[in-house]
Amino acid sequence: MAKADELEGLLRPPAMELPPYPPKVITLASGEQMVVRQIVRDEVSVLLEAIYPLLLVERDFYDIVSARLFGELLAYKRYRVKDEYVLVGVIDGVLAGMVNGRMVDGKTGMSYHTLTIRRGLRVGSHLFAAKMEYHIEYCKQQDVLIVAESPIGFRRWMIEYPLEKRFDVQHELGGVPSWVLRSETYYRAKPRLVTGRRPVAEDLLARAATIVLPEEEALVRQVAGEKEAES
Amino acid sequence: MRPVYIAGAGMTKFGRSEWSLIELASAASLAALHHANLGDHRVDGVVVANMGAARVNRQTALGSALVDQLALYPAAAESVENGPASGASAFKVGVQAIASGMADVVLVTGVERMRVVNGLEGTDFVASLSHPEAEYIYGVTLPALAGMFARLVMDRYGVERRHLAMVAIKNHENGTKNPYAHIQQTVTMEGILTAPEAVVNNPPIAEPLHLFDCCAVSDGAAAVVLVSGDVAQRLEHPSIRVAGIGQATDTHAVHEREDPTDLKAVRLASEGAFAMAGLRPENVNVAELHDAFTILEIAESEAAGFFPRGQGHEALERGETKLDGKLPINPSGGLKAKGHPVGATGVAQLVELTWQLRGEAGARQVEDAKVGYACNFGGFGNNVVATVLKREDG
Numbered sequence: 001m002a003k004a005d006e007l008e009g010l011l012r013p014p015a016m017e018l019p020p021y022p023p024k025v026i027t028l029a030s031g032e033q034m035v036v037r038q039i040v041r042d043e044v045s046v047l048l049e050a051i052y053p054l055l056l057v058e059r060d061f062y063d064i065v066s067a068r069l070f071g072e073l074l075a076y077k078r079y080r081v082k083d084e085y086v087l088v089g090v091i092d093g094v095l096a097g098m099v100n101g102r103m104v105d106g107k108t109g110m111s112y113h114t115l116t117i118r119r120g121l122r123v124g125s126h127l128f129a130a131k132m133e134y135h136i137e138y139c140k141q142q143d144v145l146i147v148a149e150s151p152i153g154f155r156r157w158m159i160e161y162p163l164e165k166r167f168d169v170q171h172e173l174g175g176v177p178s179w180v181l182r183s184e185t186y187y188r189a190k191p192r193l194v195t196g197r198r199p200v201a202e203d204l205l206a207r208a209a210t211i212v213l214p215e216e217e218a219l220v221r222q223v224a225g226e227k228e229a230e231s
Numbered sequence: 232m233r234p235v236y237i238a239g240a241g242m243t244k245f246g247r248s249e250w251s252l253i254e255l256a257s258a259a260s261l262a263a264l265h266h267a268n269l270g271d272h273r274v275d276g277v278v279v280a281n282m283g284a285a286r287v288n289r290q291t292a293l294g295s296a297l298v299d300q301l302a303l304y305p306a307a308a309e310s311v312e313n314g315p316a317s318g319a320s321a322f323k324v325g326v327q328a329i330a331s332g333m334a335d336v337v338l339v340t341g342v343e344r345m346r347v348v349n350g351l352e353g354t355d356f357v358a359s360l361s362h363p364e365a366e367y368i369y370g371v372t373l374p375a376l377a378g379m380f381a382r383l384v385m386d387r388y389g390v391e392r393r394h395l396a397m398v399a400i401k402n403h404e405n406g407t408k409n410p411y412a413h414i415q416q417t418v419t420m421e422g423i424l425t426a427p428e429a430v431v432n433n434p435p436i437a438e439p440l441h442l443f444d445c446c447a448v449s450d451g452a453a454a455v456v457l458v459s460g461d462v463a464q465r466l467e468h469p470s471i472r473v474a475g476i477g478q479a480t481d482t483h484a485v486h487e488r489e490d491p492t493d494l495k496a497v498r499l500a501s502e503g504a505f506a507m508a509g510l511r512p513e514n515v516n517v518a519e520l521h522d523a524f525t526i527l528e529i530a531e532s533e534a535a536g537f538f539p540r541g542q543g544h545e546a547l548e549r550g551e552t553k554l555d556g557k558l559p560i561n562p563s564g565g566l567k568a569k570g571h572p573v574g575a576t577g578v579a580q581l582v583e584l585t586w587q588l589r590g591e592a593g594a595r596q597v598e599d600a601k602v603g604y605a606c607n608f609g610g611f612g613n614n615v616v617a618t619v620l621k622r623e624d625g
Contacts, residue, residue, distance in 0.1 A: 029432040029443065031419030059247075120416050122432055129431070151349055195428040225247055 013082035016103055021087060021134045024196035025204055028121045034089045034096055035200055035208035036130045043211060044077040047086070050095055050117065050213050057224045061150035062115075068149075068173065069113045072100055084112075085134065089127050090208040097123045099131040101144070109135035109144040110172060111181075114153065117214065119222055125156055129194040136186045144186075145178040147171040157181075161189045232330040236463035237471040237620065238456045239267025240585035242578075245413040245451035245570030247346045252281075252288050256342040257300045259452035259575075263338065263582075267456035268466065274456075275334035276307040280321035280341035281574035282314055283356050287348055297340060307334070314360040315523070316609025317341065318453070318577020319476075319616030325457045326473050335459045341578030342452035353448055357573065360610050365484040374445060376485055376611045377524035378437030383492045384526060385439060388541035392439060396424045397547050398525035399443045402561050405554060406568025408595035413447045413570030444525040449570030453579035471588050474510060474602070475619040477503025483613050497534035497606055500617040504604070505536070508619040512536035515619070516600040517587045518558060519580035521608035522565040528552075531606050532560060535617065554595060562587065562595045577607035581618060588622040 023037035039047070051073070054066040075081035083103035089096040096118035101111045111131060116124035135144045146163060148154040157163055158179055167177035186194075200208075214222065241262025243255055250258070256279060264274075279293040290296070294308030307328075313320035318341035325337040345353050358372045366376070384390055399418060406412035423433040423443045433441045463470050479499035482488050488495070505511055512535060520535070522528035529543040537558055538546045546552060552560040563569045563583040566576060584603035586592045603620045 027422055027426040027428045027432075029418045029422040029429075030416060031422045120414065125431055126428075155350070192430055192434070195431050197427075225249075 012079040016083045016106070018083060018085060018103065019138045021085070021130075021138060022198055023200045023205060023208070024130070024198045025200045026126050026196045028091070028123070030121055032091050033204060034091045034123065034126065035204055036087055036089050036127065036196060037208060039086045039088055041077050044073045044086070046211050046213065047073055047088070047095070047098055050219065051115070053216050053220050054223055057220065059224045060152055062223055064149055065113050065115055069098075069100065069115055072112050076100070087127060087130055087134065088211065089123055090211060091118065093207045093210065093212045095211050095213055097127050099127040101131055101135065103139065103141070104145070107142045109139065109141045111144055111146040112173070117219060117222060125193070126195070128156060130196070132181055132186055133194055136181075136183050142183050144181045145169060145171055146181060147173050147176045147178060149173070160193065161185055233332060234460045235326045235329045235473040236458050236460065237473065237581065237585050238269065238458040238463060238466055238468075239263045239265070240455045240582040241266050242411050242453035242575075242582050243451050244411045245449040245572060245579070248344065248450040252284055252290055252293070252342055252344045253296050253300050255344060255450065255452040256293065256297050256340050256454075259342070259454040260297065260301060260338055260340045263340075263454035263456050267458070268468070269336065269456065269458070269462070272336050272458070272462055274303045274306045274336050274338050276309070276325065276328050276337040277303060278309045278311060278321040278325045278337060278339045280311045280317035280339070280578060281343060282312055282317050283343060283345055283573065286356055288344055293342065303338070313614060314609040315521070315573050316577060316607045316614050316616050317574040318579065319581070319605065319607035319618060320478075320577070322455065322578060322581060322618065323476050323478065323616060326476060329457055329459050335462050337457045338454060339457060339578060340452060340454040341575035343572035343574040344450045345448060345572060346450045350448070362484040365486065372437070373523065373611065374437040374440060377526060378440045380485070380491065380530075380611070381439050381524065381526040384530060387492055388544070390526070390529060390544045393420065393424060394529065394544040394547060395440070395444050395525040396420055398522060398528045399423065399567060401553055402522065402565040402567040405562050405595055406564025408593065409564050409569060412564040412568050413449045413451070414564070414568040418443060440524055440526070446523045446566035446571040447568070449572045451570060451572040451575050451579070453575045453582045455578060455581055455585060469589050470623040471585050472621050472623050473618070474621040475504040475506070475508030477501060477505070477507065477617045479503065479615055481613045483610070485611050492530070494530055494534035494612050496612050496615040497531050497608065497617070498536075500615040501535040501604075501606065504617040504619045508621065510602060510619060510621070512604075514602050515558060515604045517562060517584065517597040517603045518560045519563060519583050519603070519605045520560055520565065521576070521606050522561060522567045523571060523608070525567065527608060528560060528565065531608065535604065535606055554597065559597045562592065562597055577605070577616065580605040580607060581620065584620050588620060
């Protein structure tokens with residue numbers, strides 16, 4: 001038993017002490033309130049359940065994003081990735097999207113993925129901004145390394161912020177040349193891209209505490225449109 | 232001229248489609264033919280409206296392609312490209328064919344598949360309708376033209392961003408009642424304008440226009456079946472007569488207009504359509520306006536004669552253009568929420584009016600609608616087709 005624990009210790013990457021991400025609430029275009037909060041490892045299973053039906057959805061690269069995110073969440077749950085965190089957006093208890101990333105070291109973060117389930121309300125934009133907020137404002141990092149796997153992501157991150165090239169660094173996601181959000185760029189972009197209010201009212205937090213998934217058919221339809229939902 | 236009737240109407244759901252251009256056109260056409268229930272009457276002519284297939288989809292001669300796909304030989308086939316007014320222009324060609332006695336049954340189908348290219352290419356393709364030397368080469372896009380237009384109208388008539396938001400809120404609400412609408416999502420004043428988060432939810436596109444002031448970019452198709460009076464009287468459903476069509480043009484470059492806030496071509500086209508119909512704007516029960524940008528719904532509602540100039544936003548604020556208002560505008564959700572597959576839009580407006588006048592519009596039905604009006608706004612107002620439809624037994 002002792003040997004197994006020792007081996008497990010060797011298999012796990014060393015962990016940094018990460019500050020918690022304080023939850024916030026965002027009013028969406030629909031008027032709905034989306035709570036953005038950090039999850040704990042015990043909640044990974046429900047996220048995997050949400051992602052699973054999306055693994056074969058080609059539209060907007062949901063397949064590759066879902067597949068990689070699935071692995072990253074498993075790695076987080078089973079302690080096989082260094083200093084990962086996951087934030088979720090929840091509307092009235094129902095999962096609207098998720099983002100994740102990890103820390104390279106104290107000064108540099110690495111963005112992994114942004115997956116939107118409730119589309120058309122800029123949920124992904126809000127969640128990506130929350131992720132950057134976590135790296136820069138709460139973890140006090142200088143840089144966040146970022147790549148995009150879809151044209152939508154490229155437009156949202158590389159163009160809207162705008163990010164700078166750091167092509168000498170290969171990102172973990174496929175070795176693609178990295179882009180970087182520097183702390184200075186973040187604070188310049190913050191007034192137009194980072195929103196949300198704190199503290200979150202107790203009743204909203206309570207409703208966001210247990211993640212509910214949309215029905216699978218509705219989930220795929222939201223993500224992929226009618227045709228793929230029917231196939 | 233012989234009277235012309237709409238015997239059937241159909242469309243695909245607007246949005247992002249995996250179907251090919253001709254599959255989309257065929258689906259809408261078959262729906263319209265089914266709706267028309269023509270029996271043994273053969274289709275004499277097919278007119279297809281489209282703006283960008285040659286460039287975006289690498290396909291031309293769509294009229295011939297649709298005839299082949301539907302095995303409608305030896306029907307005459309035409310393709311019409313007239314920018315965003317292609318749909319109503321094609322409709323006019325079909326009406327002329329029947330009115331002149333050259334045909335008894337004409338299928339008019341509008342189709343566009345523009346989501347195959349990214350947003351930048353799509354914007355550029357639509358911008359190609361602007362003046363090549365005076366506008367396009369300087370990077371002018373349709374949102375840019377609409378932004379400048381909105382700024383002028385706002386300055387002159389006291390229109391505020393909240394009025395633009397009211398158009399979006401109304402049309403998104405209507406869109407949720409239309410199963411064919413691209414956008415099925417309500418929005419609120421708080422979410423798109425007054426909450427601090429609105430800065431992200433509704434970012435600027437071309438000031439003062441923001442994301443929710445702009446229509447969706449969509450794939451889709453819409454079709455109507457036009458018939459002569461002889462054919463119409465043998466059909467069992469209500470007769471929707473093409474009461475009037477007007478068309479007018481204006482300068483290609485917007486800056487050459489004496490008053491850029493005056494949508495002269497809308498005004499003249501509407502006057503022509505109402506004169507031909509022997510009707511007046513106050514006779515209209517339901518209208519479909521070309522709200523590619525929210526400001527256009529307000530401005531067109533004035534230019535068409537529904538409200539005095541500079542007072543469209545006040546009527547909007549009073550709720551007169553809502554589904555239960557005095558003159559419901561864009562019950563379909565308009566281009567704003569139903570979507571804007573450019574070549575299909577003008578036909579889709581007439582599909583909606585047909586359904587409304589036949590009492591088949593479901594949750595968005597305008598009560599007791601007898602007369603409908605559509606404005607298909609081409610270019611940036613340099614080529615406009617207005618149409619008035621009337622339910623004959625009403």
